Amino acid sequence: MCKHPQRQSLRNRRSLLVIAALLLCLVLTGLATAQTKQESFRFGEVDLEFLDQIKQLDKRFEEQGLVYREAQLNAYVDRLGRSLLKPEDQLENVIWQFRVMRNPVVNAIALPNGSIYVYTGLLARMENEAQLVGVLAHEIIHVRNRHTYLSYRSYRKKMLTINLLSIAGAYSGTGGWGATLVAQYMLNISVIGYSRELEKEADLEGARLMAASPYDPKAMVAAFESFLHKYEVDLDGEPFYGDHPKTKDRIAYLNEWISKSAPKRETESAGLSKADYLKNVAEVTRHDIQLAIDAGLYRTATALGKQLVAAQPELASNLTALADAHTALGPRTPEPLAEEKTGQGKNEARKRRSKMTLEEEERTLAATPAGREMQKSNHAEAEKLYRHATELEADYAPAWRGIGELSEKQGQWRQSIDAYRKYLELQPAAMDRLMIMRRVQALESKTAPNEKTDK
Amino acid sequence: MNTSLSRPRFFLWLFFIILLAPTLAMGQRLHPRLKEAKPGDAKQVISRLVILPAQVSLAKDGMKGDEPLEKEAAAATPIIEKALAKALAAKNLIVLDSPFIPEALQNNEKLKYAVADLRRNYDELNSKIIKNRKDIEKGRFSLGDQVLLLNQDNNIDAFVFITAAGQRKSGGMKALGIATLNPMMMAPLYVINVGIVDARNGAVLAYTGVTTFSDIGKEDDKKLVDMFTRNLKNLPSGTPAEKK
Numbered sequence: 001m002c003k004h005p006q007r008q009s010l011r012n013r014r015s016l017l018v019i020a021a022l023l024l025c026l027v028l029t030g031l032a033t034a035q036t037k038q039e040s041f042r043f044g045e046v047d048l049e050f051l052d053q054i055k056q057l058d059k060r061f062e063e064q065g066l067v068y069r070e071a072q073l074n075a076y077v078d079r080l081g082r083s084l085l086k087p088e089d090q091l092e093n094v095i096w097q098f099r100v101m102r103n104p105v106v107n108a109i110a111l112p113n114g115s116i117y118v119y120t121g122l123l124a125r126m127e128n129e130a131q132l133v134g135v136l137a138h139e140i141i142h143v144r145n146r147h148t149y150l151s152y153r154s155y156r157k158k159m160l161t162i163n164l165l166s167i168a169g170a171y172s173g174t175g176g177w178g179a180t181l182v183a184q185y186m187l188n189i190s191v192i193g194y195s196r197e198l199e200k201e202a203d204l205e206g207a208r209l210m211a212a213s214p215y216d217p218k219a220m221v222a223a224f225e226s227f228l229h230k231y232e233v234d235l236d237g238e239p240f241y242g243d244h245p246k247t248k249d250r251i252a253y254l255n256e257w258i259s260k261s262a263p264k265r266e267t268e269s270a271g272l273s274k275a276d277y278l279k280n281v282a283e284v285t286r287h288d289i290q291l292a293i294d295a296g297l298y299r300t301a302t303a304l305g306k307q308l309v310a311a312q313p314e315l316a317s318n319l320t321a322l323a324d325a326h327t328a329l330g331p332r333t334p335e336p337l338a339e340e341k342t343g344q345g346k347n348e349a350r351k352r353r354s355k356m357t358l359e360e361e362e363r364t365l366a367a368t369p370a371g372r373e374m375q376k377s378n379h380a381e382a383e384k385l386y387r388h389a390t391e392l393e394a395d396y397a398p399a400w401r402g403i404g405e406l407s408e409k410q411g412q413w414r415q416s417i418d419a420y421r422k423y424l425e426l427q428p429a430a431m432d433r434l435m436i437m438r439r440v441q442a443l444e445s446k447t448a449p450n451e452k453t454d455k
Numbered sequence: 456m457n458t459s460l461s462r463p464r465f466f467l468w469l470f471f472i473i474l475l476a477p478t479l480a481m482g483q484r485l486h487p488r489l490k491e492a493k494p495g496d497a498k499q500v501i502s503r504l505v506i507l508p509a510q511v512s513l514a515k516d517g518m519k520g521d522e523p524l525e526k527e528a529a530a531a532t533p534i535i536e537k538a539l540a541k542a543l544a545a546k547n548l549i550v551l552d553s554p555f556i557p558e559a560l561q562n563n564e565k566l567k568y569a570v571a572d573l574r575r576n577y578d579e580l581n582s583k584i585i586k587n588r589k590d591i592e593k594g595r596f597s598l599g600d601q602v603l604l605l606n607q608d609n610n611i612d613a614f615v616f617i618t619a620a621g622q623r624k625s626g627g628m629k630a631l632g633i634a635t636l637n638p639m640m641m642a643p644l645y646v647i648n649v650g651i652v653d654a655r656n657g658a659v660l661a662y663t664g665v666t667t668f669s670d671i672g673k674e675d676d677k678k679l680v681d682m683f684t685r686n687l688k689n690l691p692s693g694t695p696a697e698k699k
Contacts, residue, residue: 056525063557064508065571069564102571159520163631170635294572295579357583357596431565435603438655 041146043093050152051093051113058115061101068100068120073284077118080129081136084209089144096143098136100284104292104300106227110139112148120288123281124304125226129271133213134220137206145205147198154194158187195243203250204257211262216269218258224251231300233336235350278311286321293328296358301325302334309385316393320402323385326378327406330362331371334378382406397426401436413443483689484591486660492691501612501651501660502693503549505605506536508556509617510574516640517625524623531671535619538676539649542683543615547693551611569604576601577616581650584662591662598657611654621645621671642668649683651690661690 043051061067068074081098089096094114101109101117106125108118116139118132126132142148162184169180207217224247238246245253271277278285285304292301305322312318339345352361365371383406389399400423407416420440424433492500511532513524540550553559560567576598584596602614623643624632632640644666651661663686669678 050523053523053525056529057523060525060529063560064574065560065564065567065569102568156519160518163518163628167631167634291572294576355583355586357580359597359599431569431607432604434607434609435600438600438603 041149046153046156047149048093050149054111054113054148058111058113061117066102067117068102068284068287070100070283070287073100073123073281076280077123077132077136080133081116081140084133084137084140084213089140091144094143102287102291104288104295104297108135108139110142110148112143112146114143116140116143120284120291121300124285124288126223126277126281127226128219128274128277129280130210130215130219130269131223131226132277133215133271134206134210134217134223137209137213137220138202139206140209141202141205142198145198145201147202151195151198155191158191162187189241192241192243196245199244200250200253203245203254207254207257207262211265214267214270216265216272217254217262219269219271221251221254221258224254231303231335232297233340233346233349235346235353275311278307282308282312282315282318286317289321289325293324296353296361298325298329298332299334299336302329314392316389316396316399319385319389319392320396320399323382323389323399323402323406326382326385327402327409329378330409331365331368331375332378333374379406379410395426397423397430400426401432404436404439408439408443413447417443417447482588483663483686484588484661485689486591486594486658488594488658489660489691490592500691501548501653503551503610503612504543504615504651505551505553505555505611505613505654506540506615506617507553507570507574507605508532509536509619510578511535511617511619511621513621513623515625516622516628518627518631521622522625527623527672528621531619531621534671534673534676535617535647535679538679539615539617539683541680542687545680545684546687546690548690549693555605566605569601573598573601573605573614574616577650577652578618580659581616581618581648584650584659585648588662591659594658596659598652598659600656602652602654602657606654609655613660614652614654616650616652617647618650619645619647619671623670643670644668645671649686661687663687 077100078098082096085096091114094112096114096116098116098118100123101119103119104121104124105119106121108116108122110116116136118135118139122135123132126135165180165183165187169177203220207220210217210220227247244250285308289301289304289308292298292304302322302325305318305325308315308318309322337345340349352364356364366375382402386399386403386406389396390403393399400419404416404419404423407413407419417440420436420443424430424436424440427433430436488500509532511528513528513531515522515524543550555566555570560570580596580598584591587595590596603609605611605614621643622645624641629641632638645668646664646666648664649662650659652658653660665682665686667678667682671679
């Protein structure tokens, strides 16, 4: 029983007031969002401030070495992006730039100032030009429809509501506090929901943009389908309610639109040749393989290397890239085992990733009998590939460097020293010259003067 | 977000903030090689350092959520780097002019990539270090010999990595802090981690982190210098002769 019924009733009334206020806020926030979408976009002070910050971000990407520079590839991506633009896409505060980001993750981002970044991981993952165009079309819609600004405006409104509710909740007793929490949760969900709406819009309008171009929108679906195939064990998975629609849903609504509404194509679709595309992205794929190895995405690196070798098997650079991936793969299987995909397997992998460095993880895996076997097999494969590369192109320095590293890992020090020396002879001004020289010195001290044979 | 604080909790917060302000030191961890070194040792473990471009991210915590502060972060970056350089110089360590400033890297893509890759690898390692700082003392963490890519003349002893994240409060958020008696909503908050890495073998030699509630942004920030000086107290000093 309450000792002060009057005070209790006052609190209840306060709680009700808070609930009513927050419901009103929710409705108003929702309406505000809907209105903004329909009106033509006008820059406000906040948008311009935000744009300023974004320009700085663009500059930071460049300064920090995150932007990939390869004249031919840059021209290629830029040409594909611009082929989708229409004269009316000359928008206020937009300078279209199609660039490549050095990141092995399969992703692309659009900044509201018109800078569209395709990650090296995505370029290496696409199967043909049309799929890449599908991704670019999606990103162009984000910029064209000012999605980042709209999303930011909506976020700000909702955050303001959440904070105002916090104040109300703080002064309104337990009931009001509980209601506030529920409302905050709903608002957070609505922030995500709005982002999902914009993603769907970018997918569907992007598909329309493709349909009006020489490229088939079905390629966008194929791009999404390729995202579903993971080379690594997917430790995170798709969130239950994330800021992007689930990939399967995206495929479903795009397929539905294509079957019901896409205009019938009278000419042959462009950009479907896998071989042509792989040639265009061969160099960036090799670069991405090194980035993937650095990031511990060894299976991705191996899969991409295999793809390169399958397309151009007589290229020393491709063979070396795949060999590097096999060396790095070490005690792991090229594809995830069934037990790694189970809940327990994923938990163990998560623990390893969270606690151990990449080197420690490798040592732990290599200490198991299965790991040792796998390491032997991967190293043997790497050696075969390096040797093949040097047979094709005896002066291909990176292959000699690879042999040096592999032999060092295998404890074949003399062989390693010889390969490293060959590398230095072929590339006396290599950037890693000092690193390799010091390795040679260290190995020489291991092969004591009276012991010149391999250990 | 729980913004309300009862009065006793408010005073408790206030007590802690007064106690800990302006900085919270997260401890200094040294590699066994540095721990064993003595001031004035004939052969110093580190003497010549290069501060790599600091990774600074700032945001404004306002009533309308977080706002990016990219421009402010860019402005704060040299301030933090200079403050740390002063603190290191005060220990008779030689801080070399960085050959890795954006202007210098503009026409050298390979070097720019090498700096970016080393930074990315350090960030990955940093996520492990944060969880197991004590293991620095066991010499557990290393970036490997790839550090030599940035030390081609072999004249650098150590690279210094700075990772800073900060949150400034908007006027509205400060007012909300007052209304809800929550001091955490009123003061800015910066967390800065510093890692010193052997420039020849990549071993993480020293690691320290500080949290400060005072704003960073003033040129010649004396507070920041003092803060770094305190947090590098255990780092062995160089010998004055080496300065020449």
